[in-house]
Amino acid sequence: MEYMSQEGYDKLVAELHQLESVELPQVREAIAEARDKGDLSENFEYHAAKREQSRLLGRIRFKQKVLENARVVDTSRLGSDAVGLLSKVVMTNLNNNAKMTYTITSPHEANLREGKISIKSPIAQALLNKKAGDVVEVHVPIGTLKLRIESITL
Numbered sequence: 810m811e812y813m814s815q816e817g818y819d820k821l822v823a824e825l826h827q828l829e830s831v832e833l834p835q836v837r838e839a840i841a842e843a844r845d846k847g848d849l850s851e852n853f854e855y856h857a858a859k860r861e862q863s864r865l866l867g868r869i870r871f872k873q874k875v876l877e878n879a880r881v882v883d884t885s886r887l888g889s890d891a892v893g894l895l896s897k898v899v900m901t902n903l904n905n906n907a908k909m910t911y912t913i914t915s916p917h918e919a920n921l922r923e924g925k926i927s928i929k930s931p932i933a934q935a936l937l938n939k940k941a942g943d944v945v946e947v948h949v950p951i952g953t954l955k956l957r958i959e960s961i962t963l
Contacts, residue, residue, distance in 0.1 A: 811879050812894055817918035818881050825872045828865060836862045875917055889963050892936040894928055897962045900936075903944070903955040913937075932956075 813821075836858055843855035882895060892898055897912045911926045913936070919927035926933050932954070935947040941961055947954045 811875060811915055811917065812882050813879055813915040813918055814884070814895055815881050817915060818876075818879055821872055821876055821879070821917065825869065825876065828869050828872070833862070833865055833869070836865055884963055887963055889961050891938050891940050892958070892961055893938070895963060898936060899959040899961075900956045901959055903957055908959070909956075 839858040840855065840862060843849075843852055843858050846852060846854070849855050884895060887893060887895060889896065892913065894913055894915070897910065899908065899910045901908050911924055911932070913928050913933045914925045916927040916929055919925050919930070928934075928937075931949050932947050935945045935956075936958065939945055939958055941958050944955060944957045947956060
């Protein structure tokens with residue numbers, strides 16, 4: 810079971826709709842055009858379109874499986890006293906005094922550019938169930954980070 814925000818769920822539904830209703834028909838059309846050009850054994854366009862169709866069908870099946878197992882989290886039932894899923898955490902890296910803000914999300918919503926990290930990441934795992942003011946040590950590929958939690962919001 811995958812827990813996610815309503816925004817993440819809606820985004821996945823929109824991506825699936827885009828794949829099924831726009832991209833897949835385009836690929837099927839490309840296959841039909843390439844098939845009309847004759848000999849399929851040496852037809853690069855046909856083979857490329859078939860590979861693209863296979864890739865798209867794989868993505869569609871994956872997104873369908875994720876949505877099948879998705880559960881939208883009711884944010885009104887979440888507390889902001891401890892770090893959990895969908896918590897927005899402001900923390901200070903005690904090694905260099907840099908401030909960081911991350912939102913803990915499902916792996917399917919994670920996007921570092923938007924400040925969203927997966928609940929399965931080492932940083933999120935170390936922060937789970939901690940409170941404001943706590944100091945945590947996180948083992949990451951570059952070494953150990955010491956982080957102090959400044960605030961937790963939803």
